[in-house]
Amino acid sequence: MKRVSFLAMLVVFGAGVARAGDDYGTAAGRGARLAKLRKYPQALAAFQEAVRADPTQVDAYLNAGNIARHLNRCREVLLMFRGFLYLAPQDPEVKTARAALAACEAKGTGSLTVKTDAAGIEVLADGGLIGRTPLLDIKLAPGTYQLVLRHPDYEEAQAEVTIKPSELTEVNVPLRKKVLYGFLEVKTDPPEGVTVYLDEVQVGVTPLKEKLKLETRQYFLRLEKPGYDRWIRNVTIKRDRTQVVQAKLEATTSTQGVAEPSP
Numbered sequence: 001m002k003r004v005s006f007l008a009m010l011v012v013f014g015a016g017v018a019r020a021g022d023d024y025g026t027a028a029g030r031g032a033r034l035a036k037l038r039k040y041p042q043a044l045a046a047f048q049e050a051v052r053a054d055p056t057q058v059d060a061y062l063n064a065g066n067i068a069r070h071l072n073r074c075r076e077v078l079l080m081f082r083g084f085l086y087l088a089p090q091d092p093e094v095k096t097a098r099a100a101l102a103a104c105e106a107k108g109t110g111s112l113t114v115k116t117d118a119a120g121i122e123v124l125a126d127g128g129l130i131g132r133t134p135l136l137d138i139k140l141a142p143g144t145y146q147l148v149l150r151h152p153d154y155e156e157a158q159a160e161v162t163i164k165p166s167e168l169t170e171v172n173v174p175l176r177k178k179v180l181y182g183f184l185e186v187k188t189d190p191p192e193g194v195t196v197y198l199d200e201v202q203v204g205v206t207p208l209k210e211k212l213k214l215e216t217r218q219y220f221l222r223l224e225k226p227g228y229d230r231w232i233r234n235v236t237i238k239r240d241r242t243q244v245v246q247a248k249l250e251a252t253t254s255t256q257g258v259a260e261p262s263p
Contacts, residue, residue: 055083110167
């Protein structure tokens with residue numbers, strides 16, 4: 001059977017990536033050049049830097065994992081290939097990654113379990129993704145790791161863990177929900193002099209000078225103007241979106257056809 005060379009297993013980064021100017025492109029390009037020069041420890045460090053710069057890029061994990069395996073550095077093998085499997089579970093290189101993980105796990109590891117109040121929180125170890133909560137019995141090389149937990153709806157959380165051989169380390173990380181905002185724009189007919197209430201609190205009189213920035217949730221909107229029927233609705237504010245309300249107030253029966261006094 002023909003043996004594939006180690007260098008042939010590395011993902012090639014084009015010149016465009018190396019010239020991209022962003023932190024990921026710069027680090028990945030440097031890693032590719034160093035690997036070509038067979039400076040593997042430096043190449044590994046560069047690809048790890050690329051992972052930290054953008055933890056969503058699959059190729060940097062794959063290259064770092066392959067170089068770490070070549071250097072017999074199981075700590076990096078376990079981290080990089082685990083991130084690769086998390087991001088690309090259907091990639092053709094999955095079999096290679098799993099074999100590398102199994103070989104390093106057989107040399108002695110500890111286990112990590114990460115729990116949070118909410119499921120689906122991404123977990124990064126030393127800057128690389130390793131999965132989502134609940135993260136159960138993940139095999140890692142003994143040593144200390146810096147964990148970061150992130151999710152669009154929660155504040156980023158951090159924790160330091162120490163993995164010991166043949167022991168399970170379990171951490172329960174508290175999370176704080178982010179305060180998310182959206183906007184409310186109120187347009188009325190008549191366009192002027194309509195008092196705007198949200199949850200029974202007056203927030204302005206039309207025409208409003210600007211959109212109202214509000215936390216994401218449901219509000220009770222009430223519009224009032226003397227001589228017109230009260231206008232009420234429930235409005236829901238969504239993240240980074242503008243809810244536009246166009247309200248036509250009906251003149252009360254007693255005032256229909258009667259001109260409003262001049263100011």
